[in-house]
Amino acid sequence: MxxxxxxxxxxxxxxxxxxxxxxxxxxxxxxxxxxxxxxxxxxxxxxxxxxxxxxxxxxxxxxxxxxxxxxxxxxxxxxxxxxxxxxxxxxxxxxxxxxxxxxxxxxxxxxxxxxxxxxxxxxxxxxxxxxxxxxxxxxxxxxxxxxxxxAKDLSEYDHLADAAYLRAKEDYLMGINFSRLLTLKYGNAISNYQGTRYTVISVGRVMTCVLGMVVRREREIREFVKTPFYRVVSTYAYGGGGFEGEFRAVEGSKYANSPKLYKENGFKEKKDAQELIDALGAVQPIEAVTDSIERKKENKNPPLLFNLAELQNECSRLFKISPDETLRTVQELYEKKLVTYPRTDARVLSTAVAKEISKNLRGLCAYPAAGNFAQEVLEAGSYKSIARTRYVNDKQITDHYAIIPTGQGLGALQRLPAQSSKVYELIVRRFLSIFYPAAVYRKINLVTVIGGEKFFSSFKVLEEPGYLKVAGVRQNKEEQIDTGLLSALQSVKKGTVLPVEKLEIKEGETSPPKRYNSGSMILAMENAGQLIEDEELREQIKGSGIGTSATRAEILKKLIANKYIALNKKTQILTPTLLGEMIFDVVNRSIRSLLNPELTASWEKGLTYVAEGTITPEEYMTKLNNFVRSRTENVLNANIHYELRSVFDAAAKFYDAKGRTGSGQQKSGGKKNGNSKNQQPV
Missing domain, CATH: 3.40.50.140 (Rossmann fold)
Incomplete structure (x- = not known):
């Protein structure tokens, strides 16, 4: 049979x-x-x-x-x-x-x-x-x-298989050719500098690009020069409380476009800020006249559902766990039937799933941490209209829809580690949030005039929590102002005079770029090297990124294992090692295109085109072979040894043999006694 x-x-x-x-x-x-x-x-x-x-x-x-x-x-x-x-x-x-x-x-x-x-x-x-x-x-x-x-005939997935084969061939050819090429040409330069026996320069299509992102960010931070600036701030005694206004040199100000300003709200020199205070305080008592007051409501919609990159970012931020740990955890939840397929790029549901979503909700009613919210959604019936919202979009789904709880397998939670339970709860709360209304804020923007100069105040207060009560999001400090002051501000109108308690200078300084953490790096990889903080904008520009949802965590893991970058497990902050910086310098002067996020993303986009049947595997393979051949020939015909000593010196002064120095500086020179395996920047 x-x-x-x-x-x-x-x-x-x-x-x-x-x-x-x-x-x-x-x-x-x-x-x-x-x-x-x-x-x-x-x-x-x-x-x-x-x-x-x-x-x-x-x-x-x-x-x-x-x-x-x-x-x-x-x-x-x-x-x-x-x-x-x-x-x-x-x-x-x-x-x-x-x-x-x-x-x-x-x-x-x-x-x-x-x-x-x-x-x-x-x-x-x-x-x-x-x-x-x-x-x-x-x-x-x-x-x-x-x-x-x-189940469809396997032949319907032939294009996907073509893309899979090509991805492997691409990683294989770039890894073997460029790793051998750069190791043979420049491995000794690194070894001689560090006093080690040999150095293998491991190169990868995605891995090297990510290394470049970490090293460039570290160098941006080193080269950053803090610029102090001085703000003039007014304090108003009003409504039983107090609030502040900030001077800005807007149109009509005698300081508009003045070279004395760092920005419209700050002076380069403290004496100029003091000069303004002295001028405004010449007439006592100091009073401010309300120039305008704007009151409006602002809605904040629930965020889109989790794809793997967004989940990895949140777990890094909230729980300080690495993308690799997050993937392992959510994969286990998937295998225990608790959540849907984790290696997905989509952040929305399909129309077909939306029609059956009540099954997921009914199952979640038995979940102790958020079952009451699932019951509330079912009773309100808000799930019935979910297909007409931005959370359902068939066009934004390729292989799989977003990660959501199935509503099944809850018994397995008791046998899973605490970390798995936390990640599961995060997924559940994000899922339930989409069935709740937007959070509503009351915003007040107040402009006052003191001595002909304008001061700006703004208030944002949470009025209706909406989905926030499900998501478990804490209120920001600026959303928690005194209710008496809020009530008093309701009577303020144009022409209202406000007594000024004091004028003072508040000193600030510009901030350097932030280092990547493991989660923000995953987001930057998803968006082709761009770290976009705003979720809405991130979703609008998203295309083929660096690597895929299934491989990004593994890339970071490999860079850490190779001692090219270091991961602080407590903070999840990523920094380069000296070895990583030296390899970056070699690649940057020999095959610079490997460090280009947009180019690396274009290779991934090409694989997508193969999977869609838009281009043939033969076309892709021709382009790949030409790329490897031309870059190899360029390196064979070049010699950058004479450049390397100076760039190695420039990086080495930020490291010592133990990986840290008290001042973050060190005399330049050879690292004959160094051990690159443990060298990390201050």
């Missing part, structure tokens, strides 16, 4: 498929078998690309003479540690009684690649098998059954 073969990515997922299918299976070595079905699993990747020496023994030794390495046909091999499972899966794929193969690996580019490599290496005769792709958004029983029922 013909049987169907289901291939999952992990043993635990295979078990979930067996439960959902409700088939009686017996446990075999590496698979489960029933009367009509066989269920097996990979253990992540079973097959990988072969090292260059598999093509020719001459490539085993690193040599400039063998570069660029650009094979016409790529070779693959079974990963040694998982040979046994590969043989089991390969045998099942080729069993004569298996007529239909259901591909149940993770629903994404990487999951597609895992299966296609196995099928290729196993030599499956495609014409003798039906091949179906199961594409699911969660591991709940109903979603698994839906995915099996609606």
């Amino acid at each position: 013909a049987k169907a073969l289901f291939i999952a990515e992990k043993p635990s997922v295979a078990q979930e498929f067996a439960k959902a299918l409700k088939i009686n299976t017996s446990r075999r070595d590496g698979y489960l078998e029933g009367d009509n079905a066989v269920i097996t699993w990979c253990v992540g990747h079973l097959v990988t690309m072969s090292y260059p020496e598999a093509y020719d023994e001459k490539y085993k030794k690193w040599s400039l003479a063998t570069l660029p390495f650009l094979p016409e046909k790529f070779l693959y091999e079974v990963i040694p540690g998982v040979e046994k499972q590969f043989k089991i899966v390969s045998g099942l794929l080729n069993r004569e009684d298996v007529d239909t193969i259901y591909v149940c690996t993770d629903s994404g580019r990487e999951g597609e690649y895992i299966y296609r490599l196995v099928e290729q290496q196993a030599g499956v005769k495609k014409e003798t098998k039906k091949r179906r792709r199961v594409w699911i958004d969660s591991q709940t029983e109903e979603e698994i059954l839906r995915g099996i029922k609606e």
Whole structure:
């Protein structure tokens, strides 16, 4: 009798498929078998690309003479540690009684690649098998059954598979060629400078670009010169309380466009600020006349749902956990049926999911931390109109919709670590927020005139919390003004005279750029090197970024493991190491385009075009080969050794052998006694 073969990515997922299918299976070595079905699993990747020496023994030794390495046909091999499972899966794929193969690996580019490599290496005769792709958004029983029922022919995912193969070839060719090239040309320059035996310069399409972002930011901070400025501030005694106004040199001011100003609200010199105070205080008592008062309401809508990058950023900010830890945590929640597929770029729901969203809400009613809110949403019926909001948009979804709670699997929460519970609650609260109204603020903008100069005051008070009560967002200090003052301000109108208690100078200074933390770096990678704080703007400009939602955390992890950047686990702040800065300088003077976020993002965009069928794999491969060949030739024909000593010296003065100096400065010179593995900036 013909049987169907289901291939999952992990043993635990295979078990979930067996439960959902409700088939009686017996446990075999590496698979489960029933009367009509066989269920097996990979253990992540079973097959990988072969090292260059598999093509020719001459490539085993690193040599400039063998570069660029650009094979016409790529070779693959079974990963040694998982040979046994590969043989089991390969045998099942080729069993004569298996007529239909259901591909149940993770629903994404990487999951597609895992299966296609196995099928290729196993030599499956495609014409003798039906091949179906199961594409699911969660591991709940109903979603698994839906995915099996609606499984499409595997050929419909050929473009996605093409993109997956190309991504791997791209990383392989750039990594092997450029790492060997720069190591052979300039590795000794780094080793000689640091007094070490040898240095391998590890280069990657995405990894090197991210290293560049961290190093550039560190150098911006070092080169930043603080500029002091002096603000003139008025204090008003009014309504039983007090508030401040800030001088600004707007049109009509005698200081408008004056060279004495740093900005319209600050003087370069303290004496000029004092001069203004003396002039305004010449007539006593000092009084301010209300020039204008504007009262308005402002709505703040619930944020969009989480994709992986946004979740990683929030977990870094709130819980100080790395993107890699966040991904591991949310992947576990997914495998426990608690949330939907985590490796997603979308922040909205599909129309189909919106129609069934009440099921998720009903399940959440049993969740102690926020069940009351789910019940409130169901009773109010606000979920019924969610499809007409900005939180549902089929056009903004490619592979998967946003990360949301399934409403199932709550029993598993008690057995998970506390960190997993915190991340789950964060996802739940963000999800429930979209069913609540906007938070409403009352804003008051007041302009007063003292001696012909204008002073500006503004107040923002939360009037109706709306979704904030669900999201658990704390009020800012500026949203918590005295109610008596607020009431008194209601009677202020144009011409109202306000007594001035005092005029004073408040000194400030410009701030350097912030270092990236692990979360803000993920957002910057998602937006092609731009760290955009404003969520709405971030969503508007989002396109193909650096890396993908599935790989960004791994890139950071690799940079940290290579000791190119350092991660402060308490703050999640990222800084370069001396070794990382030296490698940056080598790349910056030899293959500078590898440090360009826009160019790196364009490669990712090209893979998207392949996945969509807009360009062919051959077109992409031609461009890739030309890029590797031309950059290799440029490096082979150049020599930058004479430049490196000075740039190494410039970076080294910020490091010592232990990684820190008391002053943050150190005499320039060779780092013969240094250990780059631990060197981090002050």
